[in-house]
Amino acid sequence: MREVAVVGIGQTPIKEHWSKSLRELAGEAAFSAMQDANINSIDGLYVGNMMSGSANHQQQLGAYIADWIGMNFIEGLKIESACSSSSAAFRTAVMAVASGEINTAIALGVEKMTDSPGGEITSELATAADADWEVDYGISFVALNALIMQRYLYEYGWSKESFAQFAINAHDNGVHNSNARFQKAISYDQYIKSPVISDPITLLDASPIGDGAAAVVIVPKEKLNKTNNPIVKVIASSAATDTISVHNRKDPLWLTAAEKSSKAAYAQCGIEPNDIDIFEAHDAFTIMACLSLEACGFAERGKGPKLAIDGEIKLDGKIPISTFGGLKSRGHPVGATGLYQICEIVKQLKGNAGNTQVKNAKIGMTQNIGGSGSNIITHIFKSEN
Amino acid sequence: MREVAVVGIGQTPIKEHWSKSLRELAGEAAFSAMQDANINSIDGLYVGNMMSGSANHQQQLGAYIADWIGMNFIEGLKIESACSSSSAAFRTAVMAVASGEINTAIALGVEKMTDSPGGEITSELATAADADWEVDYGISFVALNALIMQRYLYEYGWSKESFAQFAINAHDNGVHNSNARFQKAISYDQYIKSPVISDPITLLDASPIGDGAAAVVIVPKEKLNKTNNPIVKVIASSAATDTISVHNRKDPLWLTAAEKSSKAAYAQCGIEPNDIDIFEAHDAFTIMACLSLEACGFAERGKGPKLAIDGEIKLDGKIPISTFGGLKSRGHPVGATGLYQICEIVKQLKGNAGNTQVKNAKIGMTQNIGGSGSNIITHIFKSEN
Numbered sequence: 001m002r003e004v005a006v007v008g009i010g011q012t013p014i015k016e017h018w019s020k021s022l023r024e025l026a027g028e029a030a031f032s033a034m035q036d037a038n039i040n041s042i043d044g045l046y047v048g049n050m051m052s053g054s055a056n057h058q059q060q061l062g063a064y065i066a067d068w069i070g071m072n073f074i075e076g077l078k079i080e081s082a083c084s085s086s087s088a089a090f091r092t093a094v095m096a097v098a099s100g101e102i103n104t105a106i107a108l109g110v111e112k113m114t115d116s117p118g119g120e121i122t123s124e125l126a127t128a129a130d131a132d133w134e135v136d137y138g139i140s141f142v143a144l145n146a147l148i149m150q151r152y153l154y155e156y157g158w159s160k161e162s163f164a165q166f167a168i169n170a171h172d173n174g175v176h177n178s179n180a181r182f183q184k185a186i187s188y189d190q191y192i193k194s195p196v197i198s199d200p201i202t203l204l205d206a207s208p209i210g211d212g213a214a215a216v217v218i219v220p221k222e223k224l225n226k227t228n229n230p231i232v233k234v235i236a237s238s239a240a241t242d243t244i245s246v247h248n249r250k251d252p253l254w255l256t257a258a259e260k261s262s263k264a265a266y267a268q269c270g271i272e273p274n275d276i277d278i279f280e281a282h283d284a285f286t287i288m289a290c291l292s293l294e295a296c297g298f299a300e301r302g303k304g305p306k307l308a309i310d311g312e313i314k315l316d317g318k319i320p321i322s323t324f325g326g327l328k329s330r331g332h333p334v335g336a337t338g339l340y341q342i343c344e345i346v347k348q349l350k351g352n353a354g355n356t357q358v359k360n361a362k363i364g365m366t367q368n369i370g371g372s373g374s375n376i377i378t379h380i381f382k383s384e385n
Numbered sequence: 386m387r388e389v390a391v392v393g394i395g396q397t398p399i400k401e402h403w404s405k406s407l408r409e410l411a412g413e414a415a416f417s418a419m420q421d422a423n424i425n426s427i428d429g430l431y432v433g434n435m436m437s438g439s440a441n442h443q444q445q446l447g448a449y450i451a452d453w454i455g456m457n458f459i460e461g462l463k464i465e466s467a468c469s470s471s472s473a474a475f476r477t478a479v480m481a482v483a484s485g486e487i488n489t490a491i492a493l494g495v496e497k498m499t500d501s502p503g504g505e506i507t508s509e510l511a512t513a514a515d516a517d518w519e520v521d522y523g524i525s526f527v528a529l530n531a532l533i534m535q536r537y538l539y540e541y542g543w544s545k546e547s548f549a550q551f552a553i554n555a556h557d558n559g560v561h562n563s564n565a566r567f568q569k570a571i572s573y574d575q576y577i578k579s580p581v582i583s584d585p586i587t588l589l590d591a592s593p594i595g596d597g598a599a600a601v602v603i604v605p606k607e608k609l610n611k612t613n614n615p616i617v618k619v620i621a622s623s624a625a626t627d628t629i630s631v632h633n634r635k636d637p638l639w640l641t642a643a644e645k646s647s648k649a650a651y652a653q654c655g656i657e658p659n660d661i662d663i664f665e666a667h668d669a670f671t672i673m674a675c676l677s678l679e680a681c682g683f684a685e686r687g688k689g690p691k692l693a694i695d696g697e698i699k700l701d702g703k704i705p706i707s708t709f710g711g712l713k714s715r716g717h718p719v720g721a722t723g724l725y726q727i728c729e730i731v732k733q734l735k736g737n738a739g740n741t742q743v744k745n746a747k748i749g750m751t752q753n754i755g756g757s758g759s760n761i762i763t764h765i766f767k768s769e770n
Contacts, residue, residue, distance in 0.1 A: 001485045021517065053465075054439040057520065059512040060467045063626040063759040067633075073645050075624040076760065077473050080438075080463045082445045088462050092477055099484035100386045101622070127444040132406065135442065237486070239460040241448040248452075260458050374448040375461065 001098045004234045005224060006381070008037025008217035009343040014181045014331035016114040017211040022056050023068040026110040029213035030069050033106060037217035044102035045069075045076040046093040048086025048109040050335035051124045055116035065108065075102065080335070081239075082128035083284065084370030085109065087338030087377035090216065091237050097218055109336030110213035121209060125334070128371040130245040142206060142285070144246055144372045146198035149287040152253055153200060156302035160200045164191040165308035166286040167204045167328055173315070174325025176355035179340075181210045181331030205286040210331035214339035216346065229385050232349050235363075236265035236380035246372045253302075257376035258295035258367060265365070265378040266297075273297035276380070277361040278348050279319050280341035282369040283326040292367055293319070296378075315358055323348060323356045338368035342379065349383035386483045389619045390609060391766070393422025393602035394728040399566045399716035401499040402596040407441050408453040411495040414598035415454050418491060422602035429487035430454075430461040431478040433471025433494040434720035436509045440501035450493065460487065465720070466624075467513035468669065469755030470494065472723030472762035475601065476622050482603055494721030495598035506594060510719070513756040515630040527591060527670070529631055529757045531583035534672035537638055538585060541687035545585045548671040549576040550693035552589045552713055555668060558700070559710025561740035564725075566595045566716030590671040595716035599724035601731065614770050617734050620748075621650035621765035631757045638687075642761035643680035643752060650750070650763040651682075658682035661765070662746040663733050664704050665726035667754040668711040677752055678704070681763075700743055708733060708741045723753035727764065734768035 010032025012025050020028075026047070034040065047061040058064060062076025075096075081088040086109025093107040113121050125141045126134075134144065153160060167186060174180040186204060194204040224231055240260035246252050266272060273296060283289035290304030298319045299307045312318040324330055324344040327337060345364035347353045353361075367378045395417025397410050405413075411432070419425065432446040443449060447461025460481075466473040471494025478492040498506050510526045511519075519529065538545060552571060559565040571589060579589040609616055625645035631637050651657060658681060668674035675689030683704045684692045697703040709715055709729040712722060730749035732738045738746075752763045 050444060051438060053436060053509075053512050056516065057508075057512055058516040059435060059465060060629060060756050060760060062466050062473075063756060064515070064629045066626045067629045067759070072627060073625050073642065076466070076626040077477070077624070078465045079477075080444060080465060081447050081461070088447075092462070092464075092480075095477075095480045095484045095486055098486070099480045101480055101483070123442075124438075127438050127442050130449070131441065131443040239462070240458050241451045241461040242457060244445065244449045244452045257458065371445050371448060374452070375445060 002100060003221035004094050004097050004218050005221040006216050006218050006232045006346050007228060008033040009346050010036060011179050011214040011340060011343050012212050013179045014210040014212035014333055018115050022052060022058065022110060022112040023065060025112065025211060025213040026065045026108060027068050029215040030106055030108055033215040033217050039104060039217060042071060042104045042106050043074050044093065044096050044105040045071065045074060046089040046105060046107045047078045048089030048335050048338060049078055049111060050080055050082055050085050055124055056112055081375040082370035083334045084338055084368040084375050084377045085335035087368035087379065090339060090342055091239055091377060093218055094234055094237050097220055103220065105218050106215050107218065107339060108213065108215040109339035111333035111335040112211045113209045113333060114211050133245050142201055143198045145285045145287055146201045148246065148252055149200050152287060155253060158305050161192055162305035162309060163205060163286040164188050166283060166289045167191055169313050170283060170322040170326040170328035173323050173356045174329025177324040177330055180325040180329050181208050182329050201285060207284045207327035207332040210333045212331065212333040212336050214336050214343050216339060216342055230350055230383040232346050233382050233384055234379060235382045236268035238264040238268065239377040242374050244371060244374050255291045255295040255373045255376065257373055258292050261376050261378040262296040262367065265380050269380055271363065276319065276363055276365045278323060278345065278358045278364045279321050280345055280366045281321045282367055283322055283328050284332055288369060289321065296367065315356055320358045323353065323358060341366040341368060345381050349381055387485060388606035389479050389482050389603050390606040391601050391603050391617045391731050392613060393418045394731050395421060396564050396599040396725060396728050397597050398564045399595040399597035399718055403500050407437060407443065407495060407497040408450060410497060410596060410598040411450045411493055412453050414600040415491055415493055418600040418602050424489060424602060427456060427489045427491050428459050429478065429481050429490040430456065430459060431474040431490060431492045432463045433474030433723060434463055434496060435465055435467055435470050440509055441497055466760040467755035468719045469723055469753040469760050469762045470720035472753035472764065475724060475727055476624055476762060478603055479619055479622050482605055488605065490603050491600050492603065492724060493598065493600040494724035496718035496720040497596045498594045498718060499596050518630050527586055528583045530670045530672055531586045533631065533637055534585050537672060540638060543690050546577055547690035547694060548590060549573050551668060551671040551674045552576055554698050555707040555711040555713035558708050558741045559714025562709040562715055565710040565714050566593050567714050586670060592669045592712035592717040595718045597716065597718040597721050599721050599728050601724060601727055615735055615768040617731050618767050618769055619764060620767045621653035623649040623653065624762040627759050629756060629759050640676045640680040640758045640761065642758055643677050646761050646763040647681040647752065650765050654765055656748065660748055661704065661750045663708060663730065663743045663749045664706050665730055665751045666706045667752055668707055668713050669717055673754060674706065681752065700741055705743045708738065708743060726751040726753060730766050734766055
């Protein structure tokens with residue numbers, strides 16, 4: 001199996017892009033990544049997207065986007081695993097290049113949610129849960145997360161306010177990200193006064209939806225030379241699923257798929273959680289950031305909020321997260337989020353993160369969560385001179 | 386890159402499965418394939434499906450089906466490329482196993498179309514075309530194929546009746562397939578009298594939709610021994626795209642993506658069209674079977690109908706197609722069709738095809754077409770003792 005490296009990244013701002021179509025957003029990210037990689041052709045395109053079939057009445061994004069960027073006749077596939085779709089697309093691209101089938105691939109995530117001609121986005125998001133056994137009873141995606149958070153508060157004795165620092169840290173970093181949906185800081189006072197969406201989740205626990213696209217170019221590492229330094233290698237890639245329904249889990253407060261996929265990833269590259277310099281976690285809700293940190297071994301079970309309260313998730317902390325704003329402040333165009341995470345890790349590992357640069361970041365991890373913890377994909381990257 | 390072999394197949398009948406849910410159909414095919422392969426666990430599940438998000442209000446089929454078949458915590462992804470989705474899933478599974486990431490994979494195609502709670506299937510199918518530049522002007526998927534067929538008749542001087550043998554041959558073979566949607570022969574007289582759907586396409590030019598699931602188990606060939614004989618190896622896998630809109634093609638009568646993907650596949654295994662003993666073509670419409678045969682080098686340009694009229698597509702012809710009924714008689718549960726094709730080729734290459742066995746079939750090819758020729762995936766298989 002060939003080693004694989006990321007040689008270019010591209011991102012659009014995340015916002016309400018009413019004047020740009022899905023293909024225009026995707027094209028912008030793809031061309032930007034190709035320019036960054038200094039290439040003008042590819043032979044495989046792997047698109048992560050959750051809801052274009054229903055929200056935009058357009059399937060076939062592989063051929064659709066390959067056509068739009070003028071790369072006719074290449075391979076073009078769409079991969080879907082709800083909110084982790086673009087990490088799934090990235091993983092598929094990695095396997096395609098590693099297997100030798102493809103030499104230069106783009107993994108691209110795109111989602112256009114804010115001016116959908118088809119239906120209502122809360123219903124679309126709920127298709128990540130179990131249609132028969134969860135959604136038909138009226139539960140929404142935020143409500144599933146609220147049930148988990150409520151139980152967490154009860155079991156481990158934390159107050160809802162203990163989660164404030166997850167949101168505050170994300171917004172502090174998002175201030176410096178010109179692609180972020182919300183580029184402003186929030187105060188503790190604002191957090192505790194923010195309106196309830198689904199108790200105990202309030203507005204400032206939840207990430208905003210948005211339109212956006214992010215892309216990376218990947219190639220076999222053997223094709224690179226010293227002029228490409230620093231090279232960002234993919235040193236681990238792992239995906240794991242869990243029950244689709246939250247109620248079917250032995251312990252709904254433990255993200256088994258996050259544990260499985262992170263442990264497998266650590267094993268692939270022979271490292272431990274302590275070796276990770278930076279972690280782009282999936283903070284779709286503050287409770288998810290907390291559970292992800294615990295399941296990946298960065299915090300003890302039931303102690304996630306302490307890590308945030310102690311400042312260990314900040315840029316100079318033990319395990320910086322959401323360094324470009326995370327889902328909370330950068331925004332969550334669901335099927336594109338995983339590739340925003342990956343673009344951000346690459347910037348950090350190349351030392352291009354500007355105001356939010358984590359010092360001496362050499363090993364970075366992304367974790368992207370599909371559904372209520374039902375499809376979790378972990379990647380680890382390392383920069384090499 | 387490791388060599389990969391198919392060691393088990395499973396299929397449900399294709400019909401209106403009103404009493405079975407999407408997951409029940411998928412589970413039936415998966416368990417049947419696992420039983421055939423004599424295994425009780427897998428580590429990767431790759432699901433081909435086009436429209437579950439809108440038609441069944443259920444995304445995340447990777448986690449959803451892994452959960453249903455009791456394979457929690459494995460990798461589970463959904464891959465979509467419209468009507469070629471399950472060949473895309475198969476190709477992804479092949480790359481996963483070939484790259485060494487996964488050891489035992491199931492590629493599964495499933496589609497549930499006949500009792501959809503969400504919307505109207507003609508509209509769902511149209512999402513394979515260009516929403517902005519084709520569908521918004523009112524064209525349906527059958528109408529796009531009708532335009533192509535009309536032009537074909539005009540350019541090459543064939544009559545519409547010249548296409549009869551594609552449908553008659555498919556139905557002749559479908560009689561013997563207990564999984565087929567229509568298990569009865571049709572006459573030339575019935576064909577020419579069948580009602581127009583979109584001129585010149587009549588009812589008996591078009592494949593019927595349906596509900597169904599098909600699955601295969603794939604493993605590295607190195608794990609097999611003589612007790613597994615005959616082994617069916619995957620000797621070529623190739624995907625190519627074309628413009629999403631038919632009107633953007635230089636020649637709408639030539640399936641460039643079929644030519645590209647078949648030529649790449651022939652090159653991968655060092656064979657020529659003449660070496661193929663059997664071909665499962667994508668006869669969603671009779672015109673598509675014709676164009677596929679031409680683009681893959683089995684017929685000269687503009688001469689596809691002659692191959693059918695001369696009987697060369699029959700079981701004892703030069704290039705037998707639709708040996709289990711094809712899409713026309715077996716049925717076309719869109720995102721599952723590619724895996725039905727693959728299951729059928731495996732049966733043929735193992736000598737298990739019963740009444741429709743092609744004599745001495747050693748090398749078989751499948752071609753699955755997504756959209757109006759915009760995403761075409763070709764696989765070649767070889768049996769080995």
